[in-house]
Amino acid sequence: MTKLSVNINKIATLRNSRGGNMPDVQKAAVDVQDFGADGVTVHPRPDERHIRRKDVYDIKGVIKTEFNIEGYPSPDFLNLVKSVKPHQVTLVPDPPEAITSNAGWDTIQHLSFLQDVIAELKEYGIRTSIFIGTDAEMIIKASETNTDRVELYTEPYATHYPIDREKAIAPFVEAANLANKVGLKINAGHDLSLENLRFFNERIPFLKEVSIGHALIADALYLGLEKTIALYKDQLVKEK
Template identity: 65%
Template sequence: MTKLSVNINKIATLRNSRGGNVPNLLKVAADIEEFGANGITIHPRPDERHIRYQDARDLKLMVKTEFNIEGNPVKSFMDLVLEVKPTQVTLVPDAVNAITSNAGWDTIKHQAFLKEVIAEFQKNGIRTSIFIDTDAKLIEAAAQTGADRIELYTEYFASEFDKGNKNAIKPYTDAAILAHKLGLGINAGHDLSLDNIKFFKENIPNLAEVSIGHALITESLYLGLENVVSMYLHRLK
């Protein structure tokens, strides 16, 4: 079964909008695990506009499933990850002012940098994943960085699937086949939802994990958090 890691950034956004501690991020994370999710994902940014660095420290003490921290490996991020030592770190090349992640790594241009960063994390026992598009040359270069996994950036698939274009899955299928052949584990995330996750899962061989936040939290407003986590797990079987 493909693992479901729930990104709780949006819970932090809601909390921060009023100050205080409502909703309680740690309680929500514990509930999500209790509802059956296989992991918790956070994506702290330098301005801490949703997840705060202290949240990462606090979550480390209570997350019982896999703990995944995403972000651009600037010094402050690297220091945080090396302090917290999550199960997995996902490297994302987002700009400081980006609203959300909008591109994967150029693993050719940045290969030397990624090798250095990945080696440091792996030396500390942290599994590494690179956020990446489906270009075969970039995936081949990702394998040369020493990364454990890639995370396929799925915005294009989700957008095209909404228009009825199911052929948009092909580059992702091809990318997953190549990545597996090169010894890379396969994660995926960005705009995956209850509407498209089953089709995506059925067409991506060796899919280890999906990280879902915005859609899952939005769907939970209508259907309830426990129900939505269960619905994702069912579709990922």
């Protein structure tokens, strides 16, 4: 079964919009764990517009499930994750002003930078994943960074799924097969939802984990968090 990591940034966004501590992000992380998610994901940004640095420390102290921290590898971000030592760090190429991740790494242009960052994180025993598109050259170069995993950027799949799902999934199947061939394990995330997740999971070989936030939290407004997590996990059962 593919693992589900729930990104709780949107819960922090709601809290920050009003001030105070409602909803409680720390409790949300525990609830996500207790309701059956395989992991909790956060993406602390420099302006702390959703997840704050304090949240990262608070969450680390209360969950037992896998903790995945996403972010651009600035000196401040690296100091944070080296202090917290999550199970996994997912490196994204976002500039500080980005609303959300919107592209994968150019692993040709940034190869030496990523090699240095990943080597630094591995000294602390942290598993690494890098956010990447489906371009074959980028995936091959990703293997040269010495990362453990890549996270396939699935927004193009989600956008084209309602139009032609076979055409939408094709480049991701090729990318997953190539990543496996060059020794990389595979995660995926961005705009995956109850509408498109089952098909993606069924068709993508070697998929280890998906990270889902926006759609899952939006569904939870109507269905409740516990039921929503159960529904997403149902999409991730691999057929024998």
